[in-house]
Amino acid sequence: MTESNLMLEHPLAKYLRQERMPHIWCEGCGNGVLLCSFFEALDELKLDLDKLVVVSGIGCIGRAAGYVNVDSFHTTHGRAIAFATGVKLANPDLKVVVISGDGDLFAIGGNHFIHAARRNVDIKVICANNFNYGMTGGQYGPTTPLDSWTTTTPYGNIEHPFNLVHLAAASGAVYVARWTTLQVRRLRNSIEKALQKEGLSFIEVISPCPEIYDRYNKLGTAIDVMKRFKLVSEVRHGYDPAKAEITKDQIIVGEFIDIEKPSYGRLFREMTAKVQKKLKGGKAKCERK
Amino acid sequence: MEKKNRAVLTGTHFMSGDLACAEGAIAAGCRFFGGYPITPATEIAERMARRMPEIGGVYIQMEDEIGSIAAIIGASYAGKKAMTATSGPGFSLMQENIGLAVMTEAPLVIVDIMRGGPSTGQPTMPGQQDMMQAKWGSHGDYEIIALAPSSVQEMFDLTIECFNLAETYRVPVMLLADEIIGHMWERVKIPPPEEIVLVSRKKPKVPPNEYHPFKPDGNLVPPMACFGEGYRFHATGLTHDEKGAPKTVSIEEQTKLVKRLCDKIRKNAGKIIKVEEVMLEDAEVAVIAYGITSRAALSAVRKARKEGIKAGLLRLITIWPFPEELVAGIAKKVNVIIVPEMNYGQLVREVERVAKTTPVFLLSKLGEEPHRPSEIIEAMRRALK
Numbered sequence: 268m269t270e271s272n273l274m275l276e277h278p279l280a281k282y283l284r285q286e287r288m289p290h291i292w293c294e295g296c297g298n299g300v301l302l303c304s305f306f307e308a309l310d311e312l313k314l315d316l317d318k319l320v321v322v323s324g325i326g327c328i329g330r331a332a333g334y335v336n337v338d339s340f341h342t343t344h345g346r347a348i349a350f351a352t353g354v355k356l357a358n359p360d361l362k363v364v365v366i367s368g369d370g371d372l373f374a375i376g377g378n379h380f381i382h383a384a385r386r387n388v389d390i391k392v393i394c395a396n397n398f399n400y401g402m403t404g405g406q407y408g409p410t411t412p413l414d415s416w417t418t419t420t421p422y423g424n425i426e427h428p429f430n431l432v433h434l435a436a437a438s439g440a441v442y443v444a445r446w447t448t449l450q451v452r453r454l455r456n457s458i459e460k461a462l463q464k465e466g467l468s469f470i471e472v473i474s475p476c477p478e479i480y481d482r483y484n485k486l487g488t489a490i491d492v493m494k495r496f497k498l499v500s501e502v503r504h505g506y507d508p509a510k511a512e513i514t515k516d517q518i519i520v521g522e523f524i525d526i527e528k529p530s531y532g533r534l535f536r537e538m539t540a541k542v543q544k545k546l547k548g549g550k551a552k553c554e555r556k
Numbered sequence: 557m558e559k560k561n562r563a564v565l566t567g568t569h570f571m572s573g574d575l576a577c578a579e580g581a582i583a584a585g586c587r588f589f590g591g592y593p594i595t596p597a598t599e600i601a602e603r604m605a606r607r608m609p610e611i612g613g614v615y616i617q618m619e620d621e622i623g624s625i626a627a628i629i630g631a632s633y634a635g636k637k638a639m640t641a642t643s644g645p646g647f648s649l650m651q652e653n654i655g656l657a658v659m660t661e662a663p664l665v666i667v668d669i670m671r672g673g674p675s676t677g678q679p680t681m682p683g684q685q686d687m688m689q690a691k692w693g694s695h696g697d698y699e700i701i702a703l704a705p706s707s708v709q710e711m712f713d714l715t716i717e718c719f720n721l722a723e724t725y726r727v728p729v730m731l732l733a734d735e736i737i738g739h740m741w742e743r744v745k746i747p748p749p750e751e752i753v754l755v756s757r758k759k760p761k762v763p764p765n766e767y768h769p770f771k772p773d774g775n776l777v778p779p780m781a782c783f784g785e786g787y788r789f790h791a792t793g794l795t796h797d798e799k800g801a802p803k804t805v806s807i808e809e810q811t812k813l814v815k816r817l818c819d820k821i822r823k824n825a826g827k828i829i830k831v832e833e834v835m836l837e838d839a840e841v842a843v844i845a846y847g848i849t850s851r852a853a854l855s856a857v858r859k860a861r862k863e864g865i866k867a868g869l870l871r872l873i874t875i876w877p878f879p880e881e882l883v884a885g886i887a888k889k890v891n892v893i894i895v896p897e898m899n900y901g902q903l904v905r906e907v908e909r910v911a912k913t914t915p916v917f918l919l920s921k922l923g924e925e926p927h928r929p930s931e932i933i934e935a936m937r938r939a940l941k
Contacts, residue, residue, distance in 0.1 A: 317784065317786040317788065320783045320784070332792075333790050333801070333802060336788060337788050338784065338787070338790075339790045340633060340790070340791050340792070341790070341793060341794065342626065342629075342656065342793065343655075343656045343793050346622065346626040346653060349618060349626030349630070350627065352618070352626075352627050352630065353616075353627030353629065353633075354630040354631065355630075356616055356631065357630065357631035357632075358783065361634065382618070539609040543612070
């Protein structure tokens with residue numbers, strides 16, 4: 268008997284395109300934790316995988332779409348949400364999840380995010396926030412903390428970072444949560460919740476970047492970073508997202524927003540039904556007078 | 557049945573080019589429009605906003621043209637026939653994702669009602685300044701299809717043709733109209749639905765576990781599964797193999813993919829290309845024109861014949877792929893070629909490329925007014941001297 272015959276299949280293996288392994292992510296990277304939590308949520312909800320679409324943009328976590336064993340699309344940089352908007356509106360039976368990074372979603376793709384949240388498109392956005400552009404070798408991005416060292420802030424970062432949960436809440440997202448890759452059970456619960464809610468849900472996942480950002484900024488190994496997450500994380504559900512800025516000493520995590528609001532798709536379908544009812548009753552005409 | 561009639565407005569109408577384009581799209585089966593307002597294409601979005609709910613389609617006004625084209629690629633992958641409409645500045649913003657649509661072989665239609673550029677240019681004035689951008693605007697080697705309507709009727713007919721070509725070849729297809737064609741009002745005949753020829757993308761005939769999303773069949777085009785149909789496939793803007801797996805450092809995969817993406821258009825060019833030839837049999841001077849300019853050119857050719865000038869017209873309906881064999885054949889027979897364009901010389905470069913030793917004269921016009929037939933006749937006289 269060969270060694271491989273003795274190995275048991277991982278209970279979540281069916282969610283992974285195993286022929287695409289090994290993945291490209293570094294040892295200690297949080298992307299694996301994020302993806303595993305996503306798979307656990309899918310497993311828990313027993314979702315119809317034929318009706319699930321995963322969309323990602325460009326960057327390390329952008330490769331996630333290629334690893335997920337469902338219909339998936341790896342878009343151009345920043346355009347995942349706009350693409351996902353088209354998918355969801357064209358076929359409302361699909362569950363559409365965007366998994367992408369802080370640079371992709373909030374620098375080059377920032378405009379698409381705020382408008383998708385404003386119009387409340389029924390998509391779920393999971394953001395791996397590692398505070399830098401990892402794939403291109405560690406440049407500063409829209410969430411890089413002040414004073415951090417990156418290859419394009421050789422004298423320290425002088426740009427103020429986005430507070431993503433505040434941005435998401437202000438833009439109109441119906442569900443906003445933040446977790447670090449340490450709080451895997453809570454992260455999974457949040458993903459489950461997001462998948463079942465109507466409208467744009469946003470989950471920020473604070474993730475270690477041991478080979479690049481964390482190393483440049485002397486934050487220690489991935490284990491050290493996880494230990495730091497434990498030390499500085501504070502769970503505060505319902506906390507004002509405006510006050511939840513990430514600092515050196517504190518990462519407020521939890522569910523910040525959980526509200527109900529009709530999605531664009533629902534409102535569009537309701538409008539369509541009204542228009543068609545009027546047409547059948549002869550009250551509206553195709554041609555303008 | 558009632559629904560179908562509501563979609564195809566069979567009958568004779570008086571409408572603008574923009575409206576005819578929207579109705580052509582609807583008649584072609586377009587059920588998703590993603591756009592952003594821009595002069596002189598806004599009327600297409602307005603018509604779609606009103607018509608889509610009537611026929612069970614989707615209208616979404618995105619935050620910009622980058623989002624518009626991203627959304628229609630998504631809608632196309634979700635199984636809908638999808639379109640966007642724009643003009644120069646928006647067309648520039650779309651170039652990035654035109655590359656994505658080419659790379660992921662998303663069937664879709666992009667309407668560009670051309671105005672004067674560069675930059676904001678002359679929003680309400682006609683132009684033919686995006687002819688080269690349509691072909692070369694996105695990075696990398698690729699081929700697209702572009703058609704140029706010259707009447708409101710053709711705004712209807714060629715929009716349907718755009719959808720059929722997009723679905724046949726899994727490629728973005730562009731309708732390159734100018735502001736005059738977009739805003740001009742003319743009579744349009746919309747045929748009964750059963751007389752409209754419609755093409756839909758080929759679907760895979762294999763079970764999901766055997767499906768390779770980018771494995772082409774005989775005519776170099778892969779059958780297309782859509783999201784939600786159980787095929788669970790992956791598509792990426794990265795260079796990929798037939799299974800859709802990224803191949804970012806392989807010379808073989810890059811060569812194989814890029815060549816196929818180009819060849820599926822190049823090798824089918826004969827089937828794609830449409831032109832109109834007028835009095836070219838014995839012509840000594842050929843005018844090669846498209847869009848609004850071709851109408852003045854036709855008038856000029858007829859008048860020139862009365863004056864005894866042996867003139868003929870080649871009206872390009874298909875711009876890309878460029879009908880190079882046809883133009884080369886005409887160049888061999890005539891003494892000179894005149895290319896009137898509402899730009900500072902774009903498609904004339906393609907004509908020059910294939911005309912070899914036959915002299916080619918550009919008749920450029922920029923701004924408010926299209927060419928007058930008299931100006932084209934004058935150019936003929938000068939060229940024949």
